[in-house]
Each structure stands twice: as structure tokens, then as C-alpha cells.
Amino acid sequence: MLQTPMADHAAPAVALAVRDLAVQFRSEQGVVRALDGVSFDLHAGRTLGIVGESGCGKSVTARSILRLIDHPGIITGGRMVLDPSTPREIDLASLDPESRQMREVRGGRIGLIFQEPMTALSVHYTVGNQLIEAVRQHHSVSVAEARNRATELLRDVGIPRPETRIDAYPFELSGGLRQRVGIAMALAGDPDIVIADEPTTALDVTTQAQILSLLRGLQEAKNISLMLITHDMGVIAEMADEVTVMYLGRVVEVAPVRQLFAAPRHPYTRALLHAVPSILARPRQRLSTIGGAVPHPGSRPFGCSFHPRCAERVGAVCMERIPDPVPPGQAGASCFRTEVPA
Template sequence: MEQGNVHALEGVSFDLRAGRTLGIVGESGCGKSVTARSILRIIDRPGRITGGRILLDPGTPQEVDLAALDPESARMRAVRGGRVGLIFQEPMTALSVHYTVGNQIIEAVRQHSDISKAEARNRAIELLREVGIPRPETRIDAYPFELSGGLRQRVGIAMALAGDPDILIADEPTTALDVTTQAQILALLRRLQAEKRIALMLITHDMGVIAEMTDEVAVMYLGRVVEYAPVAALFAAPRHPYTRALLRAVPSVLAAPRQRLATIGGAVPHPGARPAGCAFHPRCAEVIPGRCTAEMPPAIPPGIAGASCFLDVPA
């Protein structure tokens, strides 16, 4: 049934800088993965971008607005997997079961470089070695089902690096992995970023990962950035009630035994049933009746630390 336009994202703004890590955090359904897919123009139909800009190389003669490009154009395909790499969030299903991991990496390499298949195979072996896969000369001919979850995720990282990207988007890269493997994957991402000066965008719902990995944090709720801050400032003095609620819900080794975890009442609304005023107000313990329920708080200016909340804005 036709229901008109439903905005999955609205007022999302942030910067990605070389050698820095931006964390995107929020509950499921807040728009984190849609943000990543919008940058690469791989939104599932009938979804589309209706406004805004996605600037690559801003302020330079090479500046290009990705939002203005045809998703199927040669220029966009050169950016997708070339200048910008994406690590998908589910290592168990992100790879095709019908092809060896080598075939899939070789295809990604040849998509963005004019080299022979033999040269691409050597490059794929080099990438597998770079991401810490043992015996890459034999593992390159393995099928995904022959590899553990951790090795599959490393293959996914190798594919994302195949085009030698300037920007790497990691969409929940530790999902479904055990804690030891999670730590290894995060250490790998940190090492690769330091070596290659990659701008890393790390999407997660794990505040511990945010604290360990990121330089700046954008907190999202229902398709909108509600707080943006350096990571130390966010944990020391969160400015939005939603951020404070997320931090209260983090388990602590210092908590009393058998103490119940704090929860956020209710659930993230459907974008088609967005509440009037501040979208978080039905779940907010600090709601201002008559204001939060009727007015939308101002958006956070790009690159400026702050919160989209009336409690953070001078009257």
C-alpha cells in the first residue's frame, strides 16, 4: 500500500578524517547501517536519497558529491570498493558460498585495477597474509564454509581492502564472534588504520568497543544524530538523555552481584510512526512536557560537539 515518503535518515551529518576513527552507535533500527549503505549508494529499493550531500574530498578540486551520482554509474562503481571499502556486518553470510574466497577477492581486486588474473591472485594472497590468515597460499582456494567465523571476517576485511581504500566502513565487524576473536579483529583494524592512514567509520552497538576504538562518536536515534562528541567527553559527560541511558545499560564489573541491568523503556519507533517533536520523548525520563512533545530540537552543526536536545540548548 502506498504510504508516501518515510525518512529513514534525516539530519545526519559528520566528518571522516584520515587516520581517525568515527564511531556510530545506537540501538538496532536507529539508522546506522542505512547510513553506511547511503554513502556507498547501495540502499535497497524502493529506498533512495531525496536530499543532502555526501562529499568526497571536500574543499579540493577533486570534490565530488556521491549523492548526486547515478548509483550504477562507472564513477560511483569506482568509488564503491575503491575509494570507500565496506566490511559487512555478518561474517557467516557476507561471502558467497558458491565461490572460493580467492575468487571473490580476485574479483574485487580486478574491479579496481588493470592487472592480470595471475597478478590479482598474488595480490589476493598478499591481502590474506596482511589480515593475518595463516597459510594464505592454500586458504585462498578454500570455500567460506571451510573457514571459522573469525577467518571469514578477516576475508571480508581483505575484500574491503582490495581497492586500497581511503575510507573503510566497518558495519558491526565483530557480530556473532566470540570475545577472543572480537579482540583480534579490532586489533587488526587498529593496526591497518595506523599503517595505511585510513579514515575508519566503525558502526556498533557496543559501548565498550566505542570506548576502545574511536576518536569521535555520533550517537544515532531514529535516523538522526542526537549527540556528537570526542569519545572521552562523551563518556565523561554525556549531554543527551539517550546517550546517558545507553551508558547506564552497559554492564559493569563494579556492579553489586545480582543487580538488574538498567534498561531503556519502550522501543525505537518505526520511521513511519515517528512521534511529534523529539523522537526520543516517549522514552525519555527528562522530557519537558509541551516542548519536547511538540518541537524538534535543533540539529547539531557539522563537526561541532553537542546534543540535539532542549536540555543542551540555552533558552
Template structure:
């Protein structure tokens, strides 16, 4: 089956006065129709900029410097702005963190929905209005008919985000990009929005690229996860595997650093030393190597490409048999204990 979105060897550069920064370096992933792919990473890891690149709205001077982006088999990264504008909204829906930025405060909700529907679909105003009302009902807004003539400020935060979801789905897109859709909302409302987004996209068979820093949201929503670190892929795999049995040292550290409602609260949280490098100061070799407890020789020299690891892939030399054999036995033992599924036979690891 053709993936709804296919990103191949994407490279995004930001030229600045101090040199060219590589915001995304050699990133590849697919999203199948009806699938939710979670994009996680710390701030500055490049998750949002990837979303912007896909919808062709990279903020200048950022630019796609390499790689390809395909939407349902059609290449879209080199389309002229005019064509891209048509694809946005119709074939790709967008949901942002702050619902207020997606809604025009001066227009009624109904008019904004009708306008979006009619730009992308041949319909009479009356039909579009009917559809707008159906959409509002679908996203769970009570008294949808009367609410059509309300202004954005008359809605609560959660209700606004529901309207934004309705707007994003108005033209039945193949792909929905949701950038931190729940970050601005209260905990008690987050669950409602997540459930809604997941249900509606599943019903329509739309693929979702869910960008968030919140592993909890990913664990509940995504089918697969893509973990980014300093603009590079760290790990990609089915959500259950990545959350329960992470294969990249960074993901392992990330998962154990999250405070949870189980476990001993008196024990100090596991922490990753240091912080993510700035784009201008990414170390040679693996970007994570200065903070990594399993670092060995090749890590500081060569950049690891994604290797098969467990049920997914991880950009770590521990998963490359040729390299892993060079690692000290102690490192391998520790990695094994941390749940990293080494690709070399156990006997060799023990040596």
C-alpha cells in the same frame, strides 16, 4: 584537511503504502582520513541505512530525499549507478556482519581477491596474486599461500571475517564501512577482529565508519561516536567524552543501561522506560521526549537541532541557553547532577 567522508543534512525516505517514512532526518557528520567514526543506535535507529546510502545501495523503495554525501570532497550521492559501482570496492570498502554474504561460496578465496584487485587496479594476474597473498598475510591468515586456493566454507567464522577485511582493503580504499563486523563472532574472536581492523585502517590512513549496536566495541575502537535515535542525530563527539560524560539524555540512559563488570551487581540496572518509536510514529518535537526524564516545554513542540555540548554536539534543548532558561530549576539541577554540561551560568540554573 578535506574529510574522507562528509555527510550533510542527509534525509532518507521510504515510501510505503501507509505513507512516507523518514528513516534518516537531517543527519550531518564528517570522518577525517585515518579516523574511526562509530555509529551507534538501537535496531531501527537508522545506522545501517546510513551506511547503505553512502555506498549507494539503498534498498528500494528507500531513497535519498535530501542532503549531500561527499567522498574526499567529491559529491557522490547523485552519481549514476555505473559510476557508483566503480567507487564501491575501489574507494569504499565494505565489511558486513555475516562474512558468508560477502564471499561467494563457489569461488576460491584467492580468485575472489585477485578479481577484486584487478577490477580496480591495473595489474597482471601474477602481480594481483602476489598482492592477494600479502593481504592474507596481513590479516593474519597462517599459510596464506596455500589458503589462497581454499573455499570460504573451509575457513572458521573468524578467519572468514579476516578474508572479508582483506577483500575490503584490496583496492586501498579511502573509506571502509564496517556494518556490525563482530556481531556474528564469538566473544573471544571479536577482540582479534576489532584490533586487526583498527590497525590495518590506521596503517593505510583509511577512514572507517563503524556501525554497531555494541557500545563496548565503539569504546575500544572509535575515535569519535555518532549516536542515532529514531533516524536523527542524538549526540556526536569524541569517544571518551560520549562514553564517560554523555551529554544527551538518551546517551546517558543508554550508557547506564549497559551491564558492566564493575559496579554493584545487586543493584538493578538503570533503564530507559518505553522503547524507540517506530518510524511511522515518531512523536512531535524531540523524538526522545516521551522517554526523557528532563523533558520540558519546547521538547514536545520543536525539534532540537544539534547544539555544542561539552566536546561534541547534542540535539537537546538543555544545551541551548535560550531554551534551557525556560526549564524548571529542578530539571536543570537533575541534568547537572547527571553530568550534563549546561550552557547557562550556574547561578541562573539554580534559580
């Protein structure tokens, strides 16, 4: 059974343990290491925030867990264990993506809220048809019973007049309503875990707040373990219990949310927080930025991946060596700055 050490012995059981997950995309142009040894724990009934810039591997991590990596991507190493250290333990990395057991997990044990609901929902079928199919995929019920369940799901996610909206097509709904339908789809199989991949990216500020409030309420009502993927530190502050910070396919810091904001240990985490606009800033003051851009995973820099953009690098060591990873199940930072005095 997988060992899951925890710094906080009062923490709830681990619902999902990811260990040393590695994903590569192989083509004629070479091999791209999209994920390079990613490890983290998602605790039962709690929210894990995964944060980082675009291109850091957040969505690839989500799709890997559900075995939805598109060709030519393959999982080359690591484990993704549901219910670790229990008789129900399942290593998702060992399952055939097309197997019956994986299909039961995908949508049944783990639900996914996609980043863009307009592309996640088919424009050729009504909302009801798609929800009914999702319900019947994981429950042995009649079409009429599945339609009733679909109507209840639409009501649960706050869609007005669900009895009539169930027959609407996705293009007839606003962005906020489509996202609510996406949440209902993720809940159709009564999952224990929900992965929300940038669930508020395409929405206005007011609708974002409503969606986050909805997710929090559903999590509390159904005791769902929520993995929230985002680039928005404000969303992390409001929603997360623990935070995993990713950069270029690696985990660079893990911490409880209060600790992360009070005393971030990795320079990349500090740079992300400094880039958040402040209401205390002077008028017309320039926003802080992180110099450069996330390198392409196919052309990683030597040593620490962040060192070309890091204002706090520790001499040549950052350019020559890769810092040790954060120990699984523990808080910490993968950085020489935490080992060498300033």
C-alpha cells in the same frame, strides 16, 4: 566547495562530509523516513564511531554513502562529499549509482566490511576467486598478479597459511576467518576510507578483540579513515576518536570519545552508557535498561523522537517541538535539556 567548520583547528582534514542526508522508503503503505537530516564529518586517518540501537539508521547511512540502498529506498536530500574543499571534491549523492565513477568509488575509494560475512561472501566461489575479482575490478593486473595480491591481503589480515586458504570456500572457514576475509575484500581496492558495519556482532569475545586489534593495526599502517558502526559502547570506547550518536534516523549527539564518556550531554547517550554492565556492580544487581523500544520510522512521535522514552524530558516542549540539530562539524547535542536549566 563544502564548508566544514571544526571546533578543533588542529584536527586533520575531513575525508568525508555528510550534510543533511535524507533517505525515504516509499511503498503502498506510505513513506518511511529512514534518515532525516543526518550530518557528520569523518577525518582523515581517524575513527568515527556511529552508535545507536538497532533501527536507528546506522546501516542505512553506510549503504547510502556507497549508493547501495535497495528499492524502494531513495536519497531525497543532502550531500555526501569526498575530499571536501579540495579540487578532488565529489558529491556522491549526485552520482548515478550504476555509473562508472560510482563503481570506482565503491570498493576503490571506500571499502565496506559487511555485518555478516557468511551472507556477504558467495558460497559458490572460493575465497581466492572473490578476492581476485575485487582486485582486478580496481587494478589493471593479470590474474596471476591478482592472485598474488589476494594472498598478500589474506596474510595482512592474519589468516594462517594464506597460500592454501585462498582456495577454500567460505563455508570451510570459521566465523572469525570469514570476517578477516571480509576485511581483506574491503581492502582489495586500496581504499582511503573503510566503513565497518558491526564487524564483530556475530563473533565470540576473544575473536572480537582480535578483529578490533586487526582493524586498528591496519588503520595505522595504511592511514585509513575508519567509520565504525556498532551498538557496543565498549567497542566505541576502545576504537573511536569521535562519536556520532544516532536515534531514529537523526544525529542526537556528536563529541570526541573522551568527552562523550566523561560528560554525555544527551539523555539517550546517558541511557546507553548506564545500560553497559559494570564490573563494580553488586552481584545479581539488575542491569539498567532503556524503557520502551525504538519506534518504527513510519510512525515517529511528535516533537523530539526520544521523548516517549526519556526520563529527563523538559515539559511539553519536548512533545511539541523538534530540537535544533547539532551544527555540522561541531560537538553538541540535539536536546532541549542542553538549552533549558534543569
